[in-house]
Amino acid sequence: MLLDAAGRAPSAGNSQPWAFIVGKRGDGVHAKLVQHLSRSSAAWAPGASLIVVNLSQRFVEDTEMDYSEFAHYDLGQAVAHLTFQAHAMGMSVHQFRAFDRDAVAREFSVPDHWEVTTMAAIGVPTTEARSMTGAGTSRERRSRTQITWARGS
Numbered sequence: 001m002l003l004d005a006a007g008r009a010p011s012a013g014n015s016q017p018w019a020f021i022v023g024k025r026g027d028g029v030h031a032k033l034v035q036h037l038s039r040s041s042a043a044w045a046p047g048a049s050l051i052v053v054n055l056s057q058r059f060v061e062d063t064e065m066d067y068s069e070f071a072h073y074d075l076g077q078a079v080a081h082l083t084f085q086a087h088a089m090g091m092s093v094h095q096f097r098a099f100d101r102d103a104v105a106r107e108f109s110v111p112d113h114w115e116v117t118t119m120a121a122i123g124v125p126t127t128e129a130r131s132m133t134g135a136g137t138s139r140e141r142r143s144r145t146q147i148t149w150a151r152g153s
């Protein structure tokens with residue numbers, strides 16, 4: 001269901017430059033992923049029901065040609081779609097970069113034209129996870145005025 005939502009995201013030229021590695025707590029994929037978390041994410045991510053690795057296709061296979069100018073943008077949209085689906089199912093999604101990308105790529109034989117971009121921990125957050133503090137964990141948002149570059153009246 002979550003991956004179906006991700007896969008329904010729009011993408012430039014319908015290029016769908018995304019793929020996912022899904023580890024469910026207790027299975028072998030999850031166990032492998034947990035080994036590659038950074039110290040910061042290892043403190044909370046393993047407790048989530050799912051750890052999903054988000055991959056973007058950066059190059060056309062066996063070339064140095066960009067696969068899509070919008071590969072990162074489109075992967076972000078796919079993960080956003082997955083996030084809203086998870087919320088509708090009563091779960092939260094915490095995306096993160098704090099893990100060893102190269103090690104995950106080696107572990108799952110991700111070819112060079114794909115990039116291991118981010119991970120997402122998905123589940124019902126514990127109180128501990130909700131009250132996380134530390135660099136990059138602020139939940140404050142810029143105001144509507146601050147994010148409006150220009151507008152008419």
Ligand SMILES: Cc1cc2nc3c(=O)[nH]c(=O)nc-3n(C[C@H](O)[C@H](O)[C@H](O)COP(=O)(O)O)c2cc1C
Nearest residue numbers: 040041094095096097098099118136137138139140
């Ligand atoms: C590309 C990306 C990378 C992120 N990396 C991390 C990370 O390494 N560690 C972390 O705790 N959160 C990470 N986050 C989560 C943000 O820090 C989080 O969205 C922000 O703290 C606001 O929290 P909220 O979205 O739960 O309100 C990342 C988010 C994105 C989209």
